[in-house]
Amino acid sequence: MAATAILAKFIGKASNSTVSLYLFNQQRGMHSRNKKAMEYIAKGWSALKEVDRVVDYCELKDRRLFPLLRTAKENFELALEADNTNTHARYWLSRVHMKYHVPGANPAVGAALLIEAAEMGDPEAQYALGCQLRIENDYVQSDQQAFYYLEKAVDQLHPGALYLLGAVYLTGDCVKKDIASALWCFHRASEKGHAGAAIAYGSLLLKGVEIPESLTKFSVKRGSAARKLGKSKESIAINPVELAREKFQIAAKAGYDLGFRWLARLEEEEKRLLTEECSE
The missing domain is CATH 1.25.40.10 (Tetratricopeptide repeat domain)
Structure with a gap:
């Protein structure tokens, strides 16, 4: 009887912990996705770093840069697929679209990604967006908007x-x-x-x-x-x-x-x- 009571008590505890084990598995899954995303970001960043190293010695639209630029773009996209909440992937992918002459680049997509990353709290994106808004454009009160994002980055x-x-x-x-x-x-x-x-x-x-x-x-x-x-x-x-x-x-x-x-x-x-x- 004692053994049966102990076993019943153990089973009861196990059933009560089901929710907490589920949450633990969720957190573990999020960590795994973030780790995978960071691996993709590192690969993309390495490709961009190599582009920046040699870009001064060739034309901006030099086709020899395309393989590296494609590698960067694809890895940042894979990082977002692995973890859609990753602000670093959004920021770097926005740079690829807005700064580099990579096949398939779309400045409008880059701007949207940059705004999203800034709104999600990425300091690099906030700084970059603040700089972009300080450039003369047709938007009303762009200086005030630029100052807003710069202050957000300064807070970090x-x-x-x-x-x-x-x-x-x-x-x-x-x-x-x-x-x-x-x-x-x-x-x-x-x-x-x-x-x-x-x-x-x-x-x-x-x-x-x-x-x-x-x-x-x-x-x-x-x-x-x-x-x-x-x-x-x-x-x-x-x-x-x-x-x-x-x-x-x-x-x-x-x-x-x-x-x-x-x-x-x-x-x-x-x-x-x-x-x-x-x-x-």
Whole structure:
């Protein structure tokens, strides 16, 4: 009797867990589809990367590029078939339709895919759509729409969107001019390795632009830690020149020529000041 009761209890638990096991299998299936989609995206992206590597040495409509472009297009389409919710596949397929001269490309399809990917929250698509909308066209209030999508990408700390929004705030183009917001955008973009943002931030510092409190508070926190290690307030004070140098080094590390030029100018200026001090 005891054995029968135990068996009945076990069977009851198994039947109650049927729904949870079904949900688990669903989640496992979604993971499998996403993994397959990412494999297709990787293959398509590799093909496009090869196209970008050689496209400067041939005509845009060179037939020798067609096999690579077809490979990219087909793999991105297969990725969407495997997982229709994958925003990366939508974004890259939109690029194939809109940017490259691939047989069967349709700019209208590309635009629709780009909008879908942006609305689904893909930061690359949001940035690309924001850039597209900033181009002069017949649409009403395209600047406001562009700003909307750029802000969406900025919310996800997309470096290109951060840099572009920083430039918008710096120039006051379609928004109120805000140097502090521009510096914040340039700083966050440079932290992610964006060379242009690093140059913009460093050059503004050398012009004497005041660093906003939203950025200095991070230095204050680091300073508190430094004081615990026995460093003086003077040694942890923010030095605009040294901070600018750090930004130029980011650009130089990314292979940006202006980064090397700014570093060279700083070095020359330091040598000049040292020479003047010695002569006195």
